[in-house]
Amino acid sequence: MPTTNSSVRILDVPVHDVTMESALNTIDGYIKAKTPHHVVTADASMLVMAQDDPDLRRIIGKADLVTPDSVGILWAAGRKGTTLKERVSGVDIVDNLCRLSAANGYRIFFFGAAPGVADQAAECMRNKYPGAQIVGTRSGFYTEAEADSIVQMIRDSQADVVAVAMGIPRQEKWIDANRDKLNASMLIGVGGTLDVLSGTVRRAPRIMQKLALEWLWRVLSNPKKITKVMLLPRFVRLIIQKR
Ligand code: UDP
Numbered sequence: 001m002p003t004t005n006s007s008v009r010i011l012d013v014p015v016h017d018v019t020m021e022s023a024l025n026t027i028d029g030y031i032k033a034k035t036p037h038h039v040v041t042a043d044a045s046m047l048v049m050a051q052d053d054p055d056l057r058r059i060i061g062k063a064d065l066v067t068p069d070s071v072g073i074l075w076a077a078g079r080k081g082t083t084l085k086e087r088v089s090g091v092d093i094v095d096n097l098c099r100l101s102a103a104n105g106y107r108i109f110f111f112g113a114a115p116g117v118a119d120q121a122a123e124c125m126r127n128k129y130p131g132a133q134i135v136g137t138r139s140g141f142y143t144e145a146e147a148d149s150i151v152q153m154i155r156d157s158q159a160d161v162v163a164v165a166m167g168i169p170r171q172e173k174w175i176d177a178n179r180d181k182l183n184a185s186m187l188i189g190v191g192g193t194l195d196v197l198s199g200t201v202r203r204a205p206r207i208m209q210k211l212a213l214e215w216l217w218r219v220l221s222n223p224k225k226i227t228k229v230m231l232l233p234r235f236v237r238l239i240i241q242k243r
Helices: 020-033 044-051 054-062 071-079 090-104 117-128 144-157 170-181 193-197 206-210 214-221 223-229 232-242
Strands: 007-010 013-016 038-042 065-068 107-112 133-138 161-165 186-189
Touching (some): 007 071, 013 054, 020 038, 020 065, 020 090, 020 186, 038 044, 038 054, 038 090, 044 054, 044 232, 054 170, 071 232, 090 107, 090 117, 090 133, 090 161, 090 193, 107 117, 107 144, 117 133, 133 144, 161 170, 161 193, 170 186, 206 214, 214 223
Parallel strands (some): 013 065, 038 186, 107 161, 161 186
Antiparallel strands (some): 007 013
16 A cells, blocks of 8 residues: 655645655555556756646646655755655665665666667666666657657566656656556656666765755756756745745
């Protein structure tokens, strides 16, 4: 039976107060339930985008689990008097599911990122966690004509978990549109996770993660990320105004 987690509303969407451990227990319940569940990993940029995108807001609002994926979210919850327990990021969730896959038999599909990256991420995870069942991969660049065959490919893989790494909000919308066609019980949008797990992009050094400077590392490693960082001042303004 999936567990219920308490939540706080930030900019009109719910964010759940979970730890990595409780999120993994909740996800285990989803996988055992064998019906589709959507897990959103919310960061400040997503909540700003959702302000101007009612469809994204609707999708986050009806997701089964919304984890706090950035220090900005923890800060915003704190301003509303809720101390969220910890940051639970998409990359850490996928890494943990791969670790658990070896023992629990979770079948995981990696969908997203540039050609070759999902394969490389799968190989890295199998090396890191021998026995991990990454049962299929597909890059996140495709034509409209290929869209149905990707759904079929995921169905055929009999995956329990589909990690969709195509960036916000594309991945959330793809999950919402396809959740009932995949026969999978846990669908999660994970942004640049496959780039990180494949070693294509290096994760910020631990010290920067601890100092909440992972965003700065990402911008320095990939200047295109600046568009995402540019949403942060608006996030801060919105949170301060809404108080
Ligand atoms: N991507 C994709 N299909 C697309 C556009 C992007 O698979 O049509 C991938 C891209 O290669 C990258 C990921 O989506 O691996 C986006 O990562 P990013 O860190 O920008 O995600 P976000 O910051 O939105 O979480």
